Structures are given as structure tokens and as C-alpha cells.
């Protein structure tokens with residue numbers, strides 16, 4: 001029986017070593033001030049009121065250039081470090097082998113334990129380079145998907161009809177984004193659309209499910225023991241089956257030297273690895289990663305913008321005027337003409353400032369112990385992030401920060417630097433799309449996508465809140481912010497085009 005004891009000892013040592021490697025050790029962070037609730041400092045309180053702690057910490061430390069620590073309710077209550085703005089340049093500059101965004105994603109969403117798709121360097125690369133090169137050519141195809149989705153989800157409504165914004169925009173965004181990811185055919189396939197949405201939801205569900213069942217010390221067992229361990233694998237396998245015919249046909253055409261110019265991520269992935277083509281499963285994973293990065297974030301953003309449009313109808317005439325003016329100069333939407341919609345751009349950015357998809361961005365995990373230039377030391381596997389919500393609600397940067405001022409950024413462009421303060425600009429004061437090398441490479445695409453939808457919406461439809469209701473408040477869970485997905489608004493087709 002000695003071998004049983006021997007084996008048990010080995011397993012025990014393995015588990016112990018593993019826990020040493022993966023654990024975020026709060027004791028090593030005791031030199032950083034901790035901010036917590038004075039009373040009722042419970043896990044539940046953090047889930048619903050994390051934002052209050054962030055605000056307290058920012059006023060007490062962050063605003064004065066000092067990092068602070070607070071509990072991370074979705075990570076077993078381990079500490080996370082919230083950085084001051086003065087560290088931003090250094091974090092932007094740090095190499096991925098020191099402060100890593102992919103590692104943060106893997107650890108934070110338990111991507112390996114749930115057998116999810118992982119952050120894909122080639123997918124990020126084609127988004128950063130090829131997508132941005134092709135934005136102009138993508139305007140017309142994206143409009144096609146937008147108009148067609150409006151036709152299917154908003155049946156002819158001469159009279160007011162009820163509508164849930166989330167139910168319209170989630171599939172619309174999947175199609176419009178899918179057009180540049182997988183092309184015309186697959187982006188409209190209902191099973192594919194459903195699957196791209198289910199993937200993101202599945203990742204959230206698995207990470208919450210695993211955390212509910214296992215303490216952080218035991219999470220590594222999840223790939224073999226978690227009841228839902230097959231969910232994401234099955235989904236990824238089906239995605240690979242659906243992508244295979246499209247991918248194989250493209251690959252054959254590429255090798256045959258076809259002249260046809262496909263403009264989507266499937267094509268760009270092929271062109272970026274001509275020597276050693278990826279397998280259909282690898283391509284499916286890369287695409288699912290992009291859908292995960294792009295679908296829910298963009299859908300939440302457009303829903304918030306449209307709520308703000310309904311809540312502030314006083315802006316509509318000026319926005320329509322700008323659209324008419326632009327179309328009078330060039331009747332077909334193009335990259336250039338969309339860039340002229342500066343008031344709309346400002347409205348979008350203001351809406352994002354007040355209703356972003358998260359309170360913190362530029363999240364990183366320390367690969368190894370890291371010491372900042374001023375001596376601030378973080379042990380390995382520490383989560384750090386920047387309190388974007390506080391930066392964008394600081395009256396010193398944005399006067400009357402809680403007031404919706406749709407033309408705020410338009411004025412800033414007129415009065416200051418016209419090239420700054422775009423929806424897609426990232427800067428010290430504007431970090432909703434992150435910062436540095438990892439700053440969202442999809443943000444210029446998002447700006448186009450949103451403008452295409454909003455121009456169509458403003459010209460063709462009228463919207464109001466259901467009688468007796470107002471703009472529904474956002475829903476906050478930990479640092480995530482989502483617009484209300486259930487509220488009903490009412491929609492009516494405009495009688496005369498464009499007025």
C-alpha cells in the first residue's frame with residue numbers, strides 16, 4: 001500500500017506548488033493602502049457597489065498620484081491594485097512579458113479552466129493592421145447588413161410599435177461585425193449568429209460557475225471536473241464545422257491566385273500565414289475571440305447611445321442637419337463623409353463617457369514581480385487597472401461631469417485640437433478603449449459601425465420611451481456596466497425621409 005501513500009504525497013506536493021504559483025498573495029501587497037467599506041464589507045456589497053469603493057479610493061489616493069488596493073469580488077476577494085494616472089505611460093510602455101493583457105484575460109475570465117478560446121495574437125494583429133486598412137471599403141457592406149437587419153427586426157410600423165433595443169442591436173452588431181470577420185454568407189447564418197453570442201455568454205457563465213464551485217486554489221481541476229466543462233468545447237467544435245467550408249474555399253482560391261478581393265478576417269488570417277495555414281479549428285477560435293471582444297461591448301454601447309438620443313431629443317435636429325449637409329455633398333456614405341459627422345461623433349463619445357461598458361480599463365497582470373520607476377512594487381500575478389470611470393467623471397478634466405452634454409467633445413475639437421477628442425481617440429483623459437499597444441484595435445471600426453447605424457436610425461425612425469417611463473438606469477455588476485436590456489421603447493417609421 002506504500003504506493004498509495006507515495007502517490008498521495010506527490011499529488012499533495014503538486015497541488016501545493018501549483019497553489020503557490022497561481023495564488024495572488026495579498027500579504028505581499030500590504031505596503032499599498034487598502035480601501036474598503038467601513039461597515040458591511042461583504043462580498044455581496046462589492047458586487048453591487050464596487051463603484052463606491054473605486055470612487056472613495058480615487059478621491060483619497062488616485063487623484064493624488066497614489067495607487068491603492070481594493071478587494072476583487074469576482075476573484076475570491078483577492079486584492080487588486082488600482083493605479084493612478086501618473087503610471088499610465090509606464091504601463092503603456094511595459095512589454096508584454098512584464099505586464100500582460102492576455103494573461104489578465106486568461107486569469108480574470110478563467111479562460112484555460114473553462115476550455116474557452118484564448119486571446120489570439122494573430123486575430124489582434126489582423127484587426128490592428130488589415131481591418132484598419134480596409135475600413136473605407138467596408139462602409140457599403142456594413143450598411144447593407146444594417147439596413148437588412150432593420151428591415152427584418154422592425155416590420156413596417158406606420159404606427160407606434162414596441163421594441164427592445166437590446167434584441168435589435170445584439171443580432172445587428174453580430175451581423176455587421178461578422179461581415180468583416182467571416183464574410184457575407186456566414187455572417188447572416190442564424191446558427192452562426194446565435195453561436196457567436198452564446199460563446200461570450202458561455203465564457204461568463206463558466207467563469208462564474210467555476211468560481212462558485214471551486215476556491216482559487218482548486219480551480220485548475222475544473223477542466224476535468226466542472227459539470228459544464230464540455231459546453232465551450234462543443235461550441236468551438238461546431239464553430240469550426242461552420243467555418244471550414246468558407247475557409248477551405250478561400251484557402252484554395254488564395255493558392256490558385258484568385259483576383260477576387262475578399263475583405264474579412266478569414267482572408268486576412270490566410271494572407272498573414274501563407275507558409276503554414278491554420279487549421280479550421282484554429283481559425284474558428286481566432287474568430288470567436290474577436291466576436292468575444294467586439295459583440296457585447298459594441299451592442300451595449302449602441303443601446304446606451306440610443307437611450308441617450310431618446311432622452312435628449314433636443315439634439316436630434318442638429319444631428320439630422322449635419323447628416324443632410326454631409327449627404328448633400330456626397331450622397332454615398334464613405335469613410336470621408338462619416339468623418340464629417342463631428343456632432344454625432346461627439347454625442348457618441350459623451351454617451352460612452354457617461355455609460356461605458358466598464359469602470360476600469362487597461363487591465364494587466366504582472367507576469368513577474370514588477371517595480372515601477374517610483375519604487376512601487378507589485379508581486380507576480382497581481383491584477384492592476386486604471387479607474388477610467390473616475391478619470392472621465394473628474395470635474396477638473398470634464399466640467400459638470402455628471403451632466404450629459406452631447407456637444408462637449410465637438411466644442412473641445414473646435415476650441416482645441418481638431419484631431420483629438422474623436423470617439424476613437426485614446427489619451428490620458430480618455431481610456432475607455434484602453435491605452436498603449438493593446439488599446440482596442442477595433443475602435444475605428446466601432447466608430448464607423450455606430451455612425452452607420454445611427455444615421456440610418458435618425459433618418460428613418462422616430463423613437464420614444466414607453467409611456468410613463470424614462471431612460472432606464474444602467475445595471476452594474478462588479479466593474480461591468482450594462483444598459484438595461486429589458487426596457488421597451490416605442491418606434492415609428494418616419495413619414496417623410498430625413499426630416
Ligand code: HEM
Nearest residue numbers: 124290293294297298301362363433434435438439440442
Ligand atoms: C464599443 C465597443 C468596444 C469597446 C468599448 C472595446 C474596448 C476594449 C478595451 C478596453 C480593450 C483593452 C485595451 C487595453 O487594455 O489597453 C480592448 C481590446 C481589444 N479589442 Fe476592443 N472594444 C470594443 C470593440 C471591439 C471590436 C468591434 C473589436 C474587433 C472585432 C475589438 C477587438 C479588440 C481586440 C482584438 C483587443 C485586444 C487587443 C490586444 O490584445 O492587443 N474590440 N477593447
Ligand SMILES: *[C@@H]1O[C@H](CO)[C@@H](O)[C@H](O)[C@H]1NC(C)=O
Nearest residue numbers: 040041042044045046048049
Ligand atoms: C450588506 O450589503 C449587501 C449588498 O448591498 C446587502 O444585501 C446586505 O443586506 C447588507 N448587510 C447588512 C448587514 O447590512
Ligand SMILES: *[C@@H]1O[C@H](CO)[C@@H](O)[C@H](O)[C@H]1NC(C)=O
Nearest residue numbers: 085086087088089427428429
Ligand atoms: C500623460 O500623463 C503623463 C503623466 O502624467 C505625462 O507625462 C504625459 O506627458 C501625458 N501625455 C499626454 C499626451 O498628455
Ligand SMILES: *[C@@H]1O[C@H](CO)[C@@H](O)[C@H](O)[C@H]1NC(C)=O
Nearest residue numbers: 089090091092093094095373
Ligand atoms: C519605455 O521603454 C524603453 C525600453 O524598454 C525605456 O528605455 C524607456 O525608459 C521607457 N519609458 C518610460 C516612460 O517608461
